[in-house]
Amino acid sequence: MAVDLSHFQESFFxxxxxxxxxxxxxxxxxxxRPTDLDLLNRIFxxxxxxxxxxxxxxxxxxxxxxxxxxxxxxxxxxxxxxxxKNIIDLxxxxxxxxxxxxxVAHSGDAYDEAGIRVIEEKLVACCEAAPVDxxxxxAETPLAPAAESGPPxxxxxxxxxxxxxxxxxRGLDPAQIFRELEGFGVLKELRVDAGALPxxxxxxxxxxYLAWTVLLETDKPVKDLDAVFDFVxxxxxxxxxxxxAHPTEEEGYKTIGEILVDxxxxxPAQIETALEKQxxxxxxxxxxxxxxxxxxxxxxxxxxxxKKSETASIRVDTEKIDKLINLVGELVITQSMITDLGxxxxxxxxxxxxxxxxxxxxxTRELQERVMSIRMVPIGATAFNRFPRLVRDLASKSGKKIQxxxxxxxxxxxxxxxxxxxxxxxxxxxxxxxxxxxxxEERTAAGKLxxxxxRLNALHDGGNICISVEDDGRGLNKQKILNKAIEKGLITxxxxxxxxxxxxxxxxxxxxxxxxxxxxxxxxxxxxxxxxNIEALGGSVAIQSVEGKGSKLTLKxxxxxxxxxxxxxxxxxxxxxxxxxxxxxxIRPKHTDLQTVVGKGEVFNLRGEWVPMVRLYxxxxxxxxxxxxxxxxxxxxxxxxxxxxxxxxxxxxQQQVVIKSLEQNFQxxxxxxxxxxxxxxQVALILDVPSLVKLSRMxxxxxx
Amino acid sequence: xxxxxxxxxxSVSMRQMVTFTLKGAGFDVVEAGDGQEAVEKLNGGxxxxxxITDLNMPxxxxxxxxxxxxxxxxxxxxxxxxxxxxxxxxxxxxGQSAGATGWIVKPFNPDQMLATIGKVLPA
Numbered sequence: 001m002a003v004d005l006s007h008f009q010e011s012f013f014x015x016x017x018x019x020x021x022x023x024x025x026x027x028x029x030x031x032x033r034p035t036d037l038d039l040l041n042r043i044f045x046x047x048x049x050x051x052x053x054x055x056x057x058x059x060x061x062x063x064x065x066x067x068x069x070x071x072x073x074x075x076x077x078x079x080x081x082x083x084x085k086n087i088i089d090l091x092x093x094x095x096x097x098x099x100x101x102x103x104v105a106h107s108g109d110a111y112d113e114a115g116i117r118v119i120e121e122k123l124v125a126c127c128e129a130a131p132v133d134x135x136x137x138x139a140e141t142p143l144a145p146a147a148e149s150g151p152p153x154x155x156x157x158x159x160x161x162x163x164x165x166x167x168x169x170r171g172l173d174p175a176q177i178f179r180e181l182e183g184f185g186v187l188k189e190l191r192v193d194a195g196a197l198p199x200x201x202x203x204x205x206x207x208x209y210l211a212w213t214v215l216l217e218t219d220k221p222v223k224d225l226d227a228v229f230d231f232v233x234x235x236x237x238x239x240x241x242x243x244x245a246h247p248t249e250e251e252g253y254k255t256i257g258e259i260l261v262d263x264x265x266x267x268p269a270q271i272e273t274a275l276e277k278q279x280x281x282x283x284x285x286x287x288x289x290x291x292x293x294x295x296x297x298x299x300x301x302x303x304x305x306x307k308k309s310e311t312a313s314i315r316v317d318t319e320k321i322d323k324l325i326n327l328v329g330e331l332v333i334t335q336s337m338i339t340d341l342g343x344x345x346x347x348x349x350x351x352x353x354x355x356x357x358x359x360x361x362x363x364t365r366e367l368q369e370r371v372m373s374i375r376m377v378p379i380g381a382t383a384f385n386r387f388p389r390l391v392r393d394l395a396s397k398s399g400k401k402i403q404x405x406x407x408x409x410x411x412x413x414x415x416x417x418x419x420x421x422x423x424x425x426x427x428x429x430x431x432x433x434x435x436x437x438x439x440x441e442e443r444t445a446a447g448k449l450x451x452x453x454x455r456l457n458a459l460h461d462g463g464n465i466c467i468s469v470e471d472d473g474r475g476l477n478k479q480k481i482l483n484k485a486i487e488k489g490l491i492t493x494x495x496x497x498x499x500x501x502x503x504x505x506x507x508x509x510x511x512x513x514x515x516x517x518x519x520x521x522x523x524x525x526x527x528x529x530x531x532x533n534i535e536a537l538g539g540s541v542a543i544q545s546v547e548g549k550g551s552k553l554t555l556k557x558x559x560x561x562x563x564x565x566x567x568x569x570x571x572x573x574x575x576x577x578x579x580x581x582x583x584x585x586x587i588r589p590k591h592t593d594l595q596t597v598v599g600k601g602e603v604f605n606l607r608g609e610w611v612p613m614v615r616l617y618x619x620x621x622x623x624x625x626x627x628x629x630x631x632x633x634x635x636x637x638x639x640x641x642x643x644x645x646x647x648x649x650x651x652x653x654q655q656q657v658v659i660k661s662l663e664q665n666f667q668x669x670x671x672x673x674x675x676x677x678x679x680x681x682q683v684a685l686i687l688d689v690p691s692l693v694k695l696s697r698m699x700x701x702x703x704x
Numbered sequence: 705x706x707x708x709x710x711x712x713x714x715s716v717s718m719r720q721m722v723t724f725t726l727k728g729a730g731f732d733v734v735e736a737g738d739g740q741e742a743v744e745k746l747n748g749g750x751x752x753x754x755x756i757t758d759l760n761m762p763x764x765x766x767x768x769x770x771x772x773x774x775x776x777x778x779x780x781x782x783x784x785x786x787x788x789x790x791x792x793x794x795x796x797x798x799g800q801s802a803g804a805t806g807w808i809v810k811p812f813n814p815d816q817m818l819a820t821i822g823k824v825l826p827a
Contacts, residue, residue: 006718007724008717008721008724011716011717011720012717014717015715015716015717042762044761044782045760045761048760048789049714049715049760051789052715052718052760052789052811053715053717053718055778055789055810055811056718056721056810056812058811166803168781169774169780169781170784170800170803170804170805171781171782171784171803171805171824172783172805172806172824173783173784173824173826175826176824176826179826180822180823206780231805231806231807231823231824232801232822234797337738368806371762407763430741454750652765
């Protein structure tokens, strides 16, 4: 039976990634608790699994490297070696190599073989440096001498077998052995020797006291027959007597080259030169002028790309799926109940109908929640897991002492979000380690512990998730930021800004206060990119900072990108959705609170603060019911700390809406982030609050 | 009625592969993620004709599982094949003295696995 194992490669890679992660976190923990045997065993097991599975899929390079790592881990857990920082460093380095190998095995790319070899050599050297007490495993028990050769002709082989007494207790069945022998030829005779049978009183029915002599007519070599007894050889008495033993070499498969050399038709050197003449298909075609080198290169690139197209997959707890199936079952029942009711409906059954519709609604909502939860993954195992290693590397590179404290790892969020926040978070952690935390001397001088702390925290806050990166370093330097901002022309001297506004300056493109660009930070990705990425996800970034005490950056993100809580508003005959997250309040204004300011357009006095007013009907070009704000309503929305009052005719409700992309089906429209379908089948546009806020500011500039 | 094999391995890909091969060969398959789960399934009424188990597993390893199986009245004579990466004799010895019927050395191909099963399970 030929089985294509490549179906299972995807799982192999997924699983290996998990094992690599286990090893990585394990090694980092091991550094703290070098004598933790359970931990060592866990790391060892992960390495062992990768090795074993890699062998199954023929990834020899992966197996080879892991094997060498495993050797060291084995010595560590057998206390033949002690856990030192050097060994952890080496193992982590090897782990990086392993990750590379897994990546290239997945993508089919080329890799730095020499680099891997260097790591392997280091691993071997490290392993050999340790004292060895004798060979770790005794050599294989050699096969019975008679098994070394076998004649291909048919003859009688006599086999004597006295099995071990515990035969049955190991789940073995002598009959099975004879059946297998029968597959090799004809069983001429089977004699039972019951001489060892004890008196009945001493007989243990679960033991085997018998011995057998088998006469088998076969043309198979004794080696094959011997293999039948593989599982019973230890503890058994076993002899083969071959009536005609002719030592002949077994003919195996040979390459043409080998056969030619054997027959003296060619010398090994000739074969070698001939083999070297073999060329890749592309090269031959180019030489024959059948295709151009460019075409070959294009084809190769195309091939590479095909290899790279991976399917993204997600692992879901079977429990979650079981619950889903249950819910779908309930949904089907409710639906059939309603169908049934509909067939013979009379008006007096209205309450029953309503009740069933409520039930349907409950089922649907629960189903929706469950389906959404499939995409939800805990942040700790997916986005946070890279940081212990990162912080360790950053600390050793910069010579600082840094501890990383993580909390809220169980907080779940949408898988796509996890992927999207990875880079921004990494940037923030790097920033904290590099700019935020001081070196040991500076910390001691400031009366702080030498050991700096970076805290990563995640928590749910309503329909949002807040992720914060906090350090107890030097904090943001207000004066330095102001100077830089003036130098860059972002603000004018003498402009009075609140702390909050000052901190927001660091999000401006091209803004960096680092005096020196180090290896760690300053790679051209600035805070502006972080902010842009987070805002693209519908989130926001906030900064708190106290000079000399540290700073805290908080990312606030929606839990999922597919469904939002929205407020439905009506402007003229059109419905619009305002994401609830950006709505702060709605107000019916008095005429006295409204003014037209030159250069700022219409503004509304919100308890002393003047906020620009945006007439939505102007933006979208519709005929409103009201043009006087005092008759209509103002919805105050906030984005990036700036408030805007949106002029609407009426608030119609609040509901969860499923976002349908406009861009995918139509095109991007300023001020609109998407569309949704309301309960009555009408399409409503979802307002893009940040872009509306921007529009309102642009309007100001135009007016000026 | 088809024969049932209990496959015990903590590695999902291994389990998938073994199961796929076994099902292709007409076996019914029950899976367990570690020794403990296997014991629960066996105590819970699973009656496999054969057990295939990995050795290195969390919670309960293969050797302990084999010992446990040999201690169960209902399963003490059930053939147990262990999956082992070590061709080293010490693991095999340990398995045999625990009561393993035989072993399959990783890496193996599906045909090899089926051939080994054929050694301990009547067709």
